[in-house]
Amino acid sequence: xxxxxNYINETIKQVKPSGIRxxxxxxxxxxxxxxxxxGEPDFQTPWHIREAGIRSLEKGKTWYSPNKGFIALREEIxxxxxxxxxxxxxxxxxxxxxxxxxxxxDLALRTLVEKGDEVLIPQPAxxxxxxxxxxxxxxxxxxxxxxxxxxxxxxxxxxNAITDKTKxxxxxxxxxxxxxxxxxKDLEEIAEVIIKHDLLVLSDEIYGELTYGKNRxxxxxxxxxxxxxxxxxxxxxxxxxxxxxxxxxLLGPEPIIEQILKLHQYGIMSSPTTAQxxxxxxxxxxxxxxxxxxxxxxxxxxxxxxxxxxxxLTCFEPLGAFYTFPCIKSTGLSSDEFATRLVxxxxxxxxxxxxxxxxxxxxxxxxxxxxxxxxxxxxKRIAEFVEEVKNESKG
Amino acid sequence: MEKLLELLSSNSSFTTKELALMLxxxxxxxxxxxxxxxxxxxxxxxxxxxNWEKIPDAMVTAIIELKVTPKRETGFDEIAKxxxxxxxxxxxxxxxxxxxxxVFVNGKTMxxxxxxxxxxxxxxxxxxxxxxxxxxxAYKIGGVSLDDDNNASDERSMVL
Numbered sequence: 001x002x003x004x005x006n007y008i009n010e011t012i013k014q015v016k017p018s019g020i021r022x023x024x025x026x027x028x029x030x031x032x033x034x035x036x037x038x039g040e041p042d043f044q045t046p047w048h049i050r051e052a053g054i055r056s057l058e059k060g061k062t063w064y065s066p067n068k069g070f071i072a073l074r075e076e077i078x079x080x081x082x083x084x085x086x087x088x089x090x091x092x093x094x095x096x097x098x099x100x101x102x103x104x105x106d107l108a109l110r111t112l113v114e115k116g117d118e119v120l121i122p123q124p125a126x127x128x129x130x131x132x133x134x135x136x137x138x139x140x141x142x143x144x145x146x147x148x149x150x151x152x153x154x155x156x157x158x159x160n161a162i163t164d165k166t167k168x169x170x171x172x173x174x175x176x177x178x179x180x181x182x183x184x185k186d187l188e189e190i191a192e193v194i195i196k197h198d199l200l201v202l203s204d205e206i207y208g209e210l211t212y213g214k215n216r217x218x219x220x221x222x223x224x225x226x227x228x229x230x231x232x233x234x235x236x237x238x239x240x241x242x243x244x245x246x247x248x249x250l251l252g253p254e255p256i257i258e259q260i261l262k263l264h265q266y267g268i269m270s271s272p273t274t275a276q277x278x279x280x281x282x283x284x285x286x287x288x289x290x291x292x293x294x295x296x297x298x299x300x301x302x303x304x305x306x307x308x309x310x311x312x313l314t315c316f317e318p319l320g321a322f323y324t325f326p327c328i329k330s331t332g333l334s335s336d337e338f339a340t341r342l343v344x345x346x347x348x349x350x351x352x353x354x355x356x357x358x359x360x361x362x363x364x365x366x367x368x369x370x371x372x373x374x375x376x377x378x379x380k381r382i383a384e385f386v387e388e389v390k391n392e393s394k395g
Numbered sequence: 396m397e398k399l400l401e402l403l404s405s406n407s408s409f410t411t412k413e414l415a416l417m418l419x420x421x422x423x424x425x426x427x428x429x430x431x432x433x434x435x436x437x438x439x440x441x442x443x444x445x446n447w448e449k450i451p452d453a454m455v456t457a458i459i460e461l462k463v464t465p466k467r468e469t470g471f472d473e474i475a476k477x478x479x480x481x482x483x484x485x486x487x488x489x490x491x492x493x494x495x496x497x498v499f500v501n502g503k504t505m506x507x508x509x510x511x512x513x514x515x516x517x518x519x520x521x522x523x524x525x526x527x528x529x530x531x532x533a534y535k536i537g538g539v540s541l542d543d544d545n546n547a548s549d550e551r552s553m554v555l
Contacts, residue, residue: 018555021553303413
């Protein structure tokens with residue numbers, strides 16, 4: 001018998017599996033579960049975008065693309081970022097097309113982080129920054145964002161977390177799981193600190209198209225002095241409902257992109273060709289689709305936030321992504337108990353806040369990438385659940 | 396407030412409170428707006444979308460294409476009035492194209508519908524020809540899929 005344990009890399013063994021999965025596994029065992037736990041659009045990719053992918057296959061476009069991605073796509077990405085977020089990146093040498101935003105995050109961290117470097121990660125946050133930083137040899141340092149600040153990162157919080165080992169700040173806004181955004185003034189404040197301490201920023205803008213209210217997403221690269229120290233990761237998954245196509249990109253200073261390219265080249269070679277053809281169509285003719293989906297998310301967002309607040313699960317107003325992050329402390333349950341019991345007793349799946357960092361205790365993540373009809377039913381079920389829990393504690 | 400009409404026509408069971416939340420307007424404004432739509436005849440009623448196939452001995456439905464000769468004074472309207480006066484007719488549309496009216500007729504059996512067409516519709520003054528098409532199965536009505544599986548399944552996976 002082989003003792004596989006002896007063969008597995010020690011660092012890998014230390015990585016914990018994701019906490020989100022557990023609830024999904026419970027949910028799939030049961031019928032009639034409404035899942036508000038999933039982090040992807042419920043929409044299908046708009047038809048004209050799918051068609052562009054299909055057409056490329058019909059024409060026999062089945063070869064590798066250039067390592068950085070097709071130049072036509074990189075040019076469209078360049079146009080798009082200028083058009084939507086007012087930051088210009090050169091298609092030739094400042095853009096690389098990746099297999100989803102996730103690959104981009106991994107590449108950027110592995111390229112920038114060295115053993116012993118501290119990487120600042122505001123939490124609650126998407127689950128991958130921590131293990132990927134660790135895998136890159138860096139030390140994740142968490143900054144707890146607070147509900148009373150609408151889960152924004154403040155300059156004081158940032159300043160307090162910086163040591164002489166700090167190299168990089170991960171900036172995950174619009175935020176999964178809280179739905180928080182950073183407005184221009186918030187970014188200007190933290191930019192001062194970043195520049196003062198000579199840090200780099202990995203700005204995860206995958207939800208950049210999904211902001212609500214009057215504020216559009218502002219990229220930190222647009223703030224004076226920040227473009228030269230920022231790597232942006234984004235992609236097609238959330239904005240165009242293209243999760244399954246696996247396509248994202250990195251934007252950054254040429255010397256960084258050049259080094260990142262080596263990792264991508266040896267590890268991945270190039271991103272899926274079909275997906276790239278579809279993505280070109282998305283960027284050329286997809287603005288209206290994005291606007292329609294954004295409006296739909298916005299309706300759902302207001303319905304769910306209003307509903308949760310009424311139930312007594314207080315919920316700050318999320319202004320981005322498609323998540324709400326209500327506080328469940330009033331029920332007396334832990335996040336884990338709340339989520340486990342809710343799915344078992346009422347067949348609504350949500351994710352405990354602790355999956356996104358220890359500071360997520362007392363909160364759950366509720367995704368509104370779900371039909372209005374299901375959201376309406378889910379709110380009713382959550383209300384019943386909260387009522388029953390309250391009565392228990394009385395009895 | 397076309398969005399309000401859109402939401403109501405997709406699901407008339409939304410409460411005023413829910414509509415107010417979604418549209419970011421005060422509840423009393425939404426109620427007033429709905430009243431106004433009702434009074435102006437913009438909202439004509441609220442119905443349940445029924446999947447009749449699940450009901451034993453449910454009605455049969457036919458779509459009947461009618462070709463007519465419009466009247467000199469009143470055009471199609473007078474003929475339309477006559478057609479819609481029958482209880483058997485559930486919907487009626489004036490069409491552009493190869494025929495003039497599209498008439499939705501419900502009956503207990505195919506024979507009943509056939510006899511209605513032969514004895515009542517065909518005899519209306521100005522009707523030149525009819526073609527009757529029986530509906531076999533409804534897949535989607537008013538934007539709603541009737542396929543229970545399709546509605547229930549969420550193919551998305553939890554990846555992270």
